[in-house]
């Protein structure tokens with residue numbers, strides 16, 4: 001501060017309401033010599049004397065902490081932000097400590113530094129030095145980021161890496177509402193940092209994000225579920241244990257198949273958990289919603305078809321509901337003819353020739369229509385259970401109403417071959433006639449061989465048998481090799497890896513698929529021929545400059561464009577996926593003026609090898625976004641009502657709750673019997 005008369009141009013005026021506005025100005029320190037030490041007169045708290053009377057330190061009694069917190073709130077938090085929060089805790093004795101715990105993490109890092117320095121005023125020089133060292137150590141990361149953000153190794157910002165799995169140590173899990181909120185604010189800053197780094201790579205993502213906001217009365221706070229009137233709006237509620245038990249029973253019922261008794265045996269002894277086979281207790285997917293209209297129409301159709309329908313009459317019948325073009329009709333008819341032919345002797349391979357068929361064609365030519373029509377036709381014959389629908393991923397399986405082949409055949413992620421199979425899987429496979437494998441482009445040579453072996457075991461053929469797929473009468477591979485390739489291993493059309501016998505076997509099996517039908521009538525883009533021709537050129541790697549310009553004209557400049565609200569995005573990294581998810585959920589909530597609930601969520605289907613590392617500090621917990629189902633510890637679940645969501649693990653195949661299934665979150669039901677680590681006051 002200096003006299004106004006001697007003010008330099010770099011000096012700043014006080015606020016007009018300041019008592020010294022007319023006489024003084026604020027003088028900014030330009031060099032180290034200008035920096036003066038602030039001295040403090042008097043006592044920081046009214047308990048100072050009591051504190052000094054205790055030898056050897058600074059007791060952190062609740063009263064002292066509360067007193068210091070009051071000062072810090074006065075110094076660092078604007079009153080209009082504070083009053084609403086204080087009013088919520090008026091009944092608490094240590095009200096200022098509580099509110100400071102909430103407010104402190106929301107401050108900018110330099111203000112938190114200042115606040116820590118204020119607290120130092122009640123300490124001895126030695127204590128201050130020790131504290132300073134400690135803080136320098138703990139704040140290293142923040143400083144590093146603030147000053148050197150551009151130097152960050154962006155490659156290291158890849159939450160897809162598993163490397164930090166081992167860093168987590170067991171810590172106390174008894175955190176309070178305040179520590180959770182404090183941790184949330186800290187994490188919010190980490191998120192901002194991630195956003196900044198990601199924005200370096202993808203500028204459009206920068207425009208979608210909002211910086212962390214200062215604390216306000218409506219900012220994060222715990223909800224007392226049983227009493228909160230806001231719950232109707234939030235869609236968060238407790239239900240009586242009896243209701244939940246009823247749901248659980250019904251879900252378990254759906255998840256089990258005909259052979260309930262063997263499920264326990266399967267779970268105890270058989271397959272290893274992996275990304276794909278977590279619902280190994282499930283059977284295969286069957287439509288559940290059969291209302292009486294549908295039932296009657298099925299009966300009518302069966303009646304119209306008579307006792308011995310032909311493949312052609314079946315096609316005509318299903319064609320009334322499932323549109324089929326001429327090529328699709330031919331394929332469906334061919335498959336049905338095969339199924340009808342083996343109706344009397346389905347499992348006697350000496351009396352028929354196995355149909356190994358490959359159906360391909362660019363995206364949108366109606367490949368998925370084929371299994372739909374076959375399922376409907378077999379339903380008319382009362383033989384729907386004879387179809388097996390499989391795909392490499394949960395999402396792909398869900399679109400055809402099937403299961404992953406890992407689930408259907410009990411294949412573990414490391415593809416260990418099994419010499420025997422549980423009775424449930426065997427009984428499931430014993431009466432199958434038709435097997436579809438969709439998205440064959442994602443299947444590698446070894447997987448084809450593994451599927452073949454598992455089918456053989458499931459259908460109880462001995463190892464010396466030369467029958468493919470356990471002698472299943474009809475096996476159909478569907479897909480488009482221009483689409484996704486296998487995650488690992490060579491695609492079916494590629495050469496086997498050197499010295500890999502499974503690949504070689506897979507190739508041998510692939511070469512047996514000699515009947516190939518290519519669908520070529522575009523059904524998806526039938527009303528947009530110019531986009532279709534662009535896609536055709538892209539497929540041939542023959543895009544023109546006009547095509548490129550057209551595609552570039554579609555590039556988004558912000559994630560928040562209305563048309564992107566429920567769009568599905570494909571990202572290369574989990575870190576970007578999390579950023580988009582956070583941005584969109586925030587935007588979704590803001591545009592509907594509804595709050596976001598943050599739940600520390602525990603994964604009930606954890607796959608960690610080391611169970612002792614499943615507990616975390618609150619901050620670690622909140623910092624961890626999910627990493628698919630691989631996450632070996634609790635994660636963070638952000639929820640706002642009616643948000644779009646994707647299931648990341650197989651929960652119950654029968655009702656389509658599989659990895660990759662899309663849906664809307666309409667509410668959250670809390671388990672009243674669940675263990676809570678959240679202390680309610």
Ligand SMILES: Nc1ncnc2c1ncn2[C@@H]1O[C@H](COP(=O)(O)OP(=O)(O)OP(=O)(O)O)[C@@H](O)[C@H]1O
Pocket residue numbers: 323324325328361362363364365366367368369370480523524
């Ligand atoms: N014969 C048809 N008549 C009318 N619409 C059809 C017909 N066949 C398919 N469709 C429609 O065309 C769209 C694309 O069909 P489908 O998803 O079966 O193609 P696909 O070849 O499986 O595509 P992808 O390879 O991308 O999975 C769907 O909306 C489907 O309902």
